[in-house]
Amino acid sequence: MKTFYELNIEADVLNALAKMGFETTTPIQAQAIPTAIEGKDLIGQAQTGTGKTTAFGVPMIQKIDPKNPNIQGIVIAPTRELAIQVAEELNRIGQIKGVQTVPIYGGQDINRQIRALKRKPQLIAATPGRLLDHIRRRTIKLQNINTVVLDEADEMLNMGFIEDIEAILAEMPQEHQTLLFSATMPKRIQLLAEKFMNQPEIVRVKAKQLTVDHIDQYYYDVKENQKFDVLCRSLDIESPDLAIIFGRTKKRVDELVEGLMKRGYSAEGIHGDIPQVKREKVIRRFKEQATEILVATDVAARGLDISGVTHVYNFDLPQDPESYVHRIGRTGRAGEKGSAYTFVTPREMDHLKTIEKLTKRKIEKQLFPTYRDVMEGLQEGAIEQLRQTVWNNEGENYREAAKRLLSEEDAVDVVASAIKLLTKEPSQTPVHLSSVEPLRVRKVKGGHQKRGGGGGGGNGRRQRNNDRSGDGRRRRNYSKSNNNKQQSGGGNKRNRRRNQNHS
Numbered sequence: 001m002k003t004f005y006e007l008n009i010e011a012d013v014l015n016a017l018a019k020m021g022f023e024t025t026t027p028i029q030a031q032a033i034p035t036a037i038e039g040k041d042l043i044g045q046a047q048t049g050t051g052k053t054t055a056f057g058v059p060m061i062q063k064i065d066p067k068n069p070n071i072q073g074i075v076i077a078p079t080r081e082l083a084i085q086v087a088e089e090l091n092r093i094g095q096i097k098g099v100q101t102v103p104i105y106g107g108q109d110i111n112r113q114i115r116a117l118k119r120k121p122q123l124i125a126a127t128p129g130r131l132l133d134h135i136r137r138r139t140i141k142l143q144n145i146n147t148v149v150l151d152e153a154d155e156m157l158n159m160g161f162i163e164d165i166e167a168i169l170a171e172m173p174q175e176h177q178t179l180l181f182s183a184t185m186p187k188r189i190q191l192l193a194e195k196f197m198n199q200p201e202i203v204r205v206k207a208k209q210l211t212v213d214h215i216d217q218y219y220y221d222v223k224e225n226q227k228f229d230v231l232c233r234s235l236d237i238e239s240p241d242l243a244i245i246f247g248r249t250k251k252r253v254d255e256l257v258e259g260l261m262k263r264g265y266s267a268e269g270i271h272g273d274i275p276q277v278k279r280e281k282v283i284r285r286f287k288e289q290a291t292e293i294l295v296a297t298d299v300a301a302r303g304l305d306i307s308g309v310t311h312v313y314n315f316d317l318p319q320d321p322e323s324y325v326h327r328i329g330r331t332g333r334a335g336e337k338g339s340a341y342t343f344v345t346p347r348e349m350d351h352l353k354t355i356e357k358l359t360k361r362k363i364e365k366q367l368f369p370t371y372r373d374v375m376e377g378l379q380e381g382a383i384e385q386l387r388q389t390v391w392n393n394e395g396e397n398y399r400e401a402a403k404r405l406l407s408e409e410d411a412v413d414v415v416a417s418a419i420k421l422l423t424k425e426p427s428q429t430p431v432h433l434s435s436v437e438p439l440r441v442r443k444v445k446g447g448h449q450k451r452g453g454g455g456g457g458g459n460g461r462r463q464r465n466n467d468r469s470g471d472g473r474r475r476r477n478y479s480k481s482n483n484n485k486q487q488s489g490g491g492n493k494r495n496r497r498r499n500q501n502h503s
C-alpha cells in the first residue's frame with residue numbers, strides 16, 4: 001500500500017490529507033493521482049466507496065494558483081446533494097493551501113450563490129442545470145478553467161444530461177484537462193467520452209467484481225403484495241444502524257415512508273419533488289442518525305457518502321443494472337461491511353440475471369423471515385438486554401422486590417413476563433401500497449434503454465419546475481403512535497436506540 005508521500009503531492013495538500021486522517025492511499029488514488037498530476041486526461045473507474053473524490057480532488061487542488069481570483073476548476077455532479085458533498089471534501093483537501101470551493105446547485109436561492117461567488121472561490125462543484133443558469137447570467141465564467149471533472153461520468157454522459165454537458169464544455173477554453181470518474185463505465189459511454197477528451201489514460205482498478213466484496217448481497221423472491229411485510233420483518237431481524245431503501249418512483253417513496261411510519265419506524269424520504277431545503281434537512285438528519293431509514297429514488301443512488309449505513313434495500317429493482325451497483329454502494333464504504341437486499345418478483349428474475357452478469361457476482365437467494373422468525377429475534381434481543389442488565393449489576397436496588405415477587409409467583413412465569421414486556425411485538429397495522437408493474441426493459445429510439453420513471457437526477461432543467469412543496473397530499477402525523485412504541489421498549493437495536501433518545 002502506498003502513502004500519499006510517494007505521489008508527488010505538495011506539502012499543503014499532504015498536510016490536509018493527514019488532517020483528514022488519510023494515511024495510506026486507496027488503489028484508485030495511487031494509480032490516478034500521479035497520472036492526473038502529469039496533466040493527462042483520465043478516465044478513472046473504481047468500485048464504490050474507494051475514494052474517487054480524493055483521487056480527482058488532490059490533482060485538481062494541486063494545480064490551483066491560490067492567488068488567482070478566477071474559477072480554475074470545476075466538478076460537475078448529477079445530484080444536488082452530491083455537489084454539496086464534493087464541495088465539502090474539496091474544501092477539506094484545500095483547507096491549508098487556501099483553496100475555496102463553492103457548491104452551485106438547483107433549488108437554492110441563486111442570489112445566495114452569487115454572493116458566495118463574489119468571494120472568489122477557485123473551484124466550484126455544480127449540478128449542470130444551475131451551472132448553465134450562472135453561465136448565461138455571466139455570474140460564472142469558465143475562461144480560466146484548467147480542470148474539469150465529471151463525477152459519476154457515465155451518468156453525466158447519459159441521455160438526461162448530455163446536452164447540458166455539451167453546452168457547458170463549449171464554454172471552456174480549448175486547453176483544459178478532463179477527468180472522468182465513476183464506479184461504472186459502460187463501453188458505449190466510454191467511447192462517447194473519448195471523443196471530447198485528449199487521448200485519455202484509462203485507469204481501472206483491477207477487481208474481479210464490479211461491487212466491493214465486503215457487501216453481502218441477497219435477494220428475496222417475493223410477490224409484489226408481500227414486499228412491504230417482508231421489508232418490515234427484515235428490518236426487525238436485521239436491525240440496521242442506518243438503512244437506505246430504494247423505491248422506483250416518487251409516489252412509491254412517499255407511500256413507503258408513510259407505511260413505515262405507520263408501523264413505528266423512523267423513516268424519511270428524498271426525491272426530486274421534495275423542496276431542496278427539506279431534502280438537505282432529511283440528509284442531515286439521516287447523517288446525524290436522527291432518522292434511521294432513508295427512503296429514496298435513484299436521486300440518492302450515486303456518490304453519497306454517509307457513514308453508518310449498514311443496509312441497502314432495493315424495494316424495487318432498478319431500471320439499469322449499473323444503478324444496482326451504485327445503490328448498494330451506499331453501504332460498505334471505505335472498507336466497512338454492509339448488506340444489500342433486493343426484492344425480486346417472479347417476472348423480474350431476468351433482470352436479476354442481468355445484474356449478476358454485469359457485477360460478475362452471484363446474489364444469494366434468502367428465504368424471507370416469517371413472523372415467527374421475527375418474534376424469536378426480538379425475544380433474543382430482549383433476553384440479551386436482560387442479560388446485560390444482570391452482568392452490569394444494574395438490578396442491585398431491585399433485589400428485594402424480586403425476592404418478594406418470587407415468593408408469590410412462579411419464577412419462569414416472572415421471567416417470561418419480563419421478556420414479554422421488553423419485546424416490542426411488530427406492528428401489524430395494515431399498509432397498502434399502490435400497485436406497480438414489474439420492471440420491463442423499455443426500448444426507445446436509438447436502442448438505448450430508457451431510464452427509470454421518476455427516479456431522476458433531481459437537479460437542472462429536467463427538474464426545474466418540479467420543486468413543488470410536496471404533491472398536494474398531506475402526510476398524516478403518526479408521532480403519537482410512534483411515542484407509544486418508543487416507550488414500550490424492546491430488545492433490538494432499534495428499540496434500544498429509541499429508548500435512549502427518549503431518556
Ligand SMILES: Nc1ncnc2c1ncn2[C@@H]1O[C@H](COP(=O)(O)OP(=O)(O)OP(=O)(O)O)[C@@H](O)[C@H]1O
Nearest residue numbers: 022024025026048049050051052053183303305334
Ligand atoms: N485514503 C483514504 N483513507 C481513508 N479513507 C478514505 C481515503 N480516501 C477516501 N476515504 C474515505 O472513503 C469514503 C468514500 O470515498 P468517496 O466518497 O470518495 O468514494 P467514491 O469512490 O467516490 O464512491 P462512489 O462511487 O460511491 O462515489 C469517504 O468517507 C472518504 O472520506
Ligand SMILES: [Mg+2]
Nearest residue numbers: 052053151303
Ligand atoms: Mg464518488
